[in-house]
């Protein structure tokens with residue numbers, strides 16, 4: 002079974018994989034890429050696709066969000082216990098009426114936030130199984146499936162309206178766990194991935210989007226703000242990696258869709274190849290405002 006993201010994640014690339022695949026380095030087809038690094042892994046759509054499609058020996062994935070890393074590590078180490086717990090939660094939730102479901106959702110949300118300061122978020126321990134189950138449950142049942150935290154780090158998305166949410170997809174979790182057996186997962190800033198690079202490496206960078214409008218603030222996946230200064234820090238990092246003979250691909254939202262005169266990416270990446278693909282991104286909670294917008298791809302090959 003083709004593994005797919007086990008969390009719905011803002012900026013997820015599932016809808017874009019087909020268009021993006023034309024721009025992956027051709028060395029993948031010739032099995033000459035041995036290491037794949039994705040330092041903004043999020044839901045991992047590209048990582049899981051590549052792992053299932055090509056013969057890459059090592060995978061390194063990381064993200065600044067510790068909750069996400071906890072989830073990946075739990076699936077890597079204890080997928081069967083996680084499945085058991087998620088099945089219990091799913092059976093319980095689906096047996097409840099709507100007012101009871103609401104009560105249950107907010108109880109889990111409260112506990113998830115409260116536990117953050119009680120448990121060890123750095124070193125693997127069995128409490129991570131319950132935490133990952135709670136995170137998957139909240140992600141599957143919350144409004145729009147967004148993982149959003151407020152300035153104090155609390156998950157604050159309200160309940161969504163799904164009659165039979167699929168909380169436990171055991172088969173997919175097992176497929177993801179299999180890929181994770183050949184993957185190194187860690188928490189950290191994107192700049193820390195340099196130590197894993199060799200000259201048979203492909204690095205895919207998918208940072209939080211540069212907002213396409215002044216009112217959209219969907220870049221906050223965590224307490225860390227990814228503003229223009231951060232986008233430029235990443236550009237400098239891209240340039241640094243480019244000196245190391247690695248294949249680099251970076252994606253972002255195409256801001257020229259909104260403002261045709263905004264040349265931020267053209268200026269920042271003037272030395273590199275820039276392409277555009279169409280994305281249908283559901284970031285706007287108002288469905289009438291959802292529209293197809295372009296995604297920008299920047300490559301050093």
Ligand SMILES: C[S@@+](CC[C@H](N)C(=O)[O-])C[C@H]1O[C@@H](n2cnc3c(N)ncnc32)[C@H](O)[C@@H]1O
Pocket residue numbers: 010011012013014015040041042043044045046047063064065066189190191192207208209210222223225227
């Ligand atoms: C656009 S999302 C990635 C989406 C992903 N490619 C997918 O398919 O789901 C960006 C990710 O960058 C992470 N992030 C934000 N700032 C970061 C930083 N300084 N270093 C590493 N990761 C960061 C966020 O936690 C988020 O998961």
